[in-house]
Amino acid sequence: MTRQREKVLKAVCSLEHPTAQETYAYITSNTGLQAEDRISLGTIYRNLQVLEEEGRIAAVPAGQDAMHYDARLDVHYHILCGKCGKVFDVPMQYNKDIDLEAEKHSGCRIESHDILFRGICKNCCSEEN
Amino acid sequence: MTRQREKVLKAVCSLEHPTAQETYAYITSNTGLQAEDRISLGTIYRNLQVLEEEGRIAAVPAGQDAMHYDARLDVHYHILCGKCGKVFDVPMQYNKDIDLEAEKHSGCRIESHDILFRGICKNCCSEEN
DNA sequence: CTAGGTGCAAACTGTTTGCACAGGC
DNA sequence: GCCTGTGCAAACAGTTTGCACCTAG
Numbered sequence: 001m002t003r004q005r006e007k008v009l010k011a012v013c014s015l016e017h018p019t020a021q022e023t024y025a026y027i028t029s030n031t032g033l034q035a036e037d038r039i040s041l042g043t044i045y046r047n048l049q050v051l052e053e054e055g056r057i058a059a060v061p062a063g064q065d066a067m068h069y070d071a072r073l074d075v076h077y078h079i080l081c082g083k084c085g086k087v088f089d090v091p092m093q094y095n096k097d098i099d100l101e102a103e104k105h106s107g108c109r110i111e112s113h114d115i116l117f118r119g120i121c122k123n124c125c126s127e128e129n
Numbered sequence: 130m131t132r133q134r135e136k137v138l139k140a141v142c143s144l145e146h147p148t149a150q151e152t153y154a155y156i157t158s159n160t161g162l163q164a165e166d167r168i169s170l171g172t173i174y175r176n177l178q179v180l181e182e183e184g185r186i187a188a189v190p191a192g193q194d195a196m197h198y199d200a201r202l203d204v205h206y207h208i209l210c211g212k213c214g215k216v217f218d219v220p221m222q223y224n225k226d227i228d229l230e231a232e233k234h235s236g237c238r239i240e241s242h243d244i245l246f247r248g249i250c251k252n253c254c255s256e257e258n
Numbered sequence: 259c260t261a262g263g264t265g266c267a268a269a270c271t272g273t274t275t276g277c278a279c280a281g282g283c
Numbered sequence: 284g285c286c287t288g289t290g291c292a293a294a295c296a297g298t299t300t301g302c303a304c305c306t307a308g
Contacts, residue, residue: 002263002307021297040265045298047263061192061245064272066297079237090235102246106219108208110248116190117231119239131282131288150272169290174273176288193297195272 004039008047012057012071017078017087019066020044062087062116077114081121088121133168137176141186141200146207146216148195149173191216191245206243210250217250 011023018026024044048069051057060068062080068087070078077090103110120128140152147155153173177198180186189197191209197216199207206219232239249257 004264019297038265042266042299043264061190063190064193064196067193077231079231079235079239081237082240088235088237090231090237092231092234098244099246102206102208102219102221103248105221106208106217106246107251108210108217108219108246108248109254110208110246111211112248113244113246115227115242115244117228117235117237117239117242119232119237119241122236125238133289148272167290171274171291172289179288 003037004043005047005050007037007039008044009051009056009071012048012051012069017060017062017068017070017089019068020048021066023048023069060087061114075112077117079117079119079121081124082118083120083124086121090115090117133172134176134179136168137173138180138185138200141177141180141198146189146191146197146199146218148197149177150195152177152198189216190243204241206246208246208248208250210253211247212249212253215250219244219246 007027008023011026012018015022015026020041024039024041027039027044048057048059052059052069055073058070058073060070060078062068062078065085070089072089075094077092077094078087079090080087098113099110102108102113136156137152140155141147144151144155149170153168153170156168156173177186177188181188181198184202187199187202189199189207191197191207194214199218201218204223206221206223207216208219209216227242228239231237231242
């Protein structure tokens with residue numbers, strides 16, 4: 001666990017489903033960065049990948065834009081706000097029945113599913129008024 | 130409706146959830162192509178977009194890879210095969226209750242949802258034996 | 259000392275776009 | 284003849300990778 005890896009993990013925990021680039025921006029701008037604090041975008045990508053493989057963070061695919069990362073480890077669903085483009089948690093339990101039903105109907109071996117909701121998030125909703 | 134647009138539409142109908150590049154490959158390789166049959170990748174992208182806006186095809190986001198397109202117009206779900214990387218239909222009805230439940234739990238305005246299953250498709254399953 | 263992690267820049271993939279030209283109405 | 288669509292190539296965003304150096308164990 002290097003200094004950089006630690007920072008990436010902390011950044012993902014501090015942010016709301018950041019992309020790699022947002023993580024990079026957060027690390028390089030937020031802290032008063034010293035010489036030894038330098039970090040490159042390539043390292044961000046590499047560490048996000050490693051942390052995901054280690055099961056310390058989760059990758060959240062959001063439509064066709066950049067990959068988002070999530071510090072919450074339990075499986076759950078997400079909403080992509082059509083206005084601000086951010087990804088938020090939807091506090092609903094993972095529904096295994098959906099997998100079973102899909103397996104029945106499709107003839108495929110189903111391992112899991114993601115649900116991505118589309119709509120307008122709480123913040124953007126209230127701004128509209 | 131130009132010659133090229135027609136071909137793009139026909140290609141999407143003939144293929145199983147192709148990406149733009151697969152559509153391009155299909156059109157340029159499959160037919161005995163004459164001089165006037167030339168088509169460029171840029172045109173493929175433009176026409177896929179137009180056809181989607183016109184509601185003649187649907188865009189199917191599949192994880193973080195390339196966008197896939199679908200000639201079926203009713204809303205339904207998809208599975209991304211972890212082995213061959215192709216996208217298939219899952220013949221399950223769109224479940225509006227999921228939207229209602231998510232709206233209750235999240236405080237967001239939910240418009241719709243996509244479900245992307247992950248697993249192994251029928252073909253790849255049978256190949257394993 | 260050694261294996262792995264890092265910065266940097268170049269490469270790569272999927273997609274969009276500016277421009278001049280061609281073709282349908 | 285006008286307006287939209289087209290081919291082409293360049294640009295672009297997100298991501299990966301090759302390489303030499305650095306650093307934690």
